[in-house]
Each structure stands twice: as C-alpha cells, then as structure tokens.
Amino acid sequence: MxxxxxxxxxxxxxxxxxxxxxxxxxxxxxxxxxxxxxxxxxxxxxxxxxxxxxxxxxxxxxxxxxxxxPQPLRGRIPVNATVPAVPAAEVAAILRRYPGTRTAKVKVAEPGQTLADDVVRVRAVREALGPEGRVRVDANGLWNVDEAEHAVHALAPFDLEYVEQPCATVDELVEIRRRTSYMGIPIAADESVRKAADPLAVARAGAADLLIVKAQPLGGIHAALAIVEEAGLPVVVSSAIDTSVGIAMGAHLAAALPELEYDCGLGTAAMFVSDVTDAPLIPEGGSIPVVRPRVVxxxxxxxxxxxxxxxxxxxxxxxxxxxxxxxxxx
Structure with a gap:
C-alpha cells in the first residue's frame, strides 16, 4: 500500500x-x-x-x-573510488578521498576528450593503486562497437577488472563481448539494466558478464533483489550520486545479496563538499557501514x-x- x-x-x-x-x-x-x-x-x-x-x-x-x-548478511560494504574524467595530475588527490579503497572506477569516453586522455588517466590510476589494485572503466555507452574494441585494446595493458557499458545497446554489447572475449576482460551492463524497459534483456541476450544495479532506478531494494535473482549474474551495487540517505539504500541492498564478489560503487558521498548528516557514508578502510544515517x-x-x-x-x-x-x- x-x-x-x-x-x-x-x-x-x-x-x-x-x-x-x-x-x-x-x-x-x-x-x-x-x-x-x-x-x-x-x-x-x-x-x-x-x-x-x-x-x-x-x-x-x-x-x-x-x-x-531485508535482513543484512554483512555489516560493511567494500566500495570503489570514483575518478571523474579529470586530468591525470588530479588523480592522486581524488583517490585520497577514498581511504583504504583497493578499487577505482575511472570515467572514460567523456565528450570533448580523446582516447589518449583516457589512457593517461587510467595509467595514473593504475600507478597510484599499484599492481594489486583493481581498475574498472565506465564509458556510459558512449562508444560504438569499433571505438569500444579499439579502446579496450588500448586500456588492456592496465589490467582492467571490467569495462562498464562500453556501448549503448544490448546488440552492441553482445558484439563487443564477442570481439573482445579472447582478452578475458569482462563486460558490465549499467544503463542497459537501469534504463531498460526490460532490465533482464541484457542477461537473456548474453550481453554482459556482470550487472551494475542501482536501488533507486530499479524501483527499490526488493525489486532489485528480484532482478538479481532472476538474472543469475554477478552484480556490483552502485549509486546514482545520492546523498548519504540514498547511499544507505544501496548499502542495504548490497548487504542483502547472498554473494558480493565485487567492490560496490557506493563511496560517492566522498564527492560532496557537504551532506545531510554529521556522519556521511564516506569510505573508511575501504568500506561503508550498513546503517541509516541520522539526518540533521x-x-x-x-x-x-x-x-x-x-x-x-x-x-x-x-x-x-x-x-x-x-x-x-x-
């Protein structure tokens, strides 16, 4: 009701x-x-x-x-740092806002920038995290298949954990996954899940190796859990640049998942100058707690x-x- x-x-x-x-x-x-x-x-x-x-x-x-x-299965959620499409010289300062994180998601394919800009930025992240760090990139569907194939080849030397939404459509994701499968770099789907009339279409088409799920766009924690169960793929729970209240919604979703193989994109409260709580859900030791923050x-x-x-x-x-x-x- x-x-x-x-x-x-x-x-x-x-x-x-x-x-x-x-x-x-x-x-x-x-x-x-x-x-x-x-x-x-x-x-x-x-x-x-x-x-x-x-x-x-x-x-x-x-x-x-x-x-x-739902009853949480874990009390803290490991999270990634988020690196916007900034010059490489700014990467280290951004990563310092995410203390203890071992994973970074790097924005690529920014309008007005080039693949060379992406390569320099991803290289800077890899150097900052070291060989044991995990680096994932997110193109927000802005490459066509040929551009995506070229970009994956150019970024592969930095040992990518996965490439998120390299192309816009499910058919394009199927094709880029086919073309790059020999490289062993997983393809993740975000917009093809959260903005789709049928969020399960990408899983049925074999268009991705894992799904990015966000509580708000998918209709809430319970709806997202049902999608994850039916899809049968590993997932990364992420945010949509939420306040700490929205981040808490994502944390409760991640806490309810039977398996949580990947660090989650729930550290984005670190991107705000100020938040609605005295205890914002910013990463400490690479994770955030599963709590409801007290709004002040x-x-x-x-x-x-x-x-x-x-x-x-x-x-x-x-x-x-x-x-x-x-x-x-x-």
Missing part, C-alpha cells in the same frame, strides 16, 4: 549538495528527502529524466521509507534548495506519485 501523498509532502525537503569535482556534467546535486515509518528516504532522479522514468525512483524511496529492509535539521536548512527549485521538485513528486498510484491500481 502506498502512503498518502500529503504524508509524503509533509516531511519533504529539497537539498542542493555542492560537489568537489564536476561529474556527469553537474557541480551541484539536487535531491528530495522525506521521512517514512522506517526513517528518512530519498527521491533523486536526475533533473533531465521525465516523469515516467522517475516513477521507479519514487517507488524505491517509498520502499525504503515505508517497508522494512541544521544541515537540511544549510543545504536547502531555493524556493523555485523546491517548488519544481514538489510538483515533480506530485506528478510521479499520481503515475505510481495509477500503476499500482492496474
């Missing part, structure tokens, strides 16, 4: 968190938080997403705020979005809530 819209709106707060480095084209991350019987929860689809795509994010927020999370009123006030943006988010919540109601009634 859904809560009443008025109940959600009563506690809803909109925040704008400044980021330490430009990432995904933004320097400020907006999010809406509200409180349910289980505690604070988060609704933060990216602003460019339409209402139909954002509904899953609202379903996830209600799931985390009104439904008990003074921080909500300090990070509050302006009136115009708050009104925009409240209108968005109303529209998405009515769409969610309609889908539940079917």
């Amino acid at each position: 859904l809560p009443e819209l008025a109940e959600v709106l009563t506690s809803a707060r909109v925040v704008a968190l400044p980021m330490t480095t430009r990432f995904r084209g933004i320097r400020v991350r907006e999010a809406m938080l509200f409180e349910g019987p289980q505690g604070w929860t988060e609704f933060s689809p990216f602003v460019e997403y339409d209402d139909h795509e954002a509904v899953s994010w609202l379903r996830a927020a209600i799931d985390f705020g009104w439904r008990p999370s 009123e003074a921080r909500l006030e300090a990070l509050a979005a302006d009136e115009e943006r708050t009104a925009w988010w409240r209108d968005r919540l109303r529209r998405c809530f009515h769409l969610l109601e309609a889908s539940v009634a079917l």
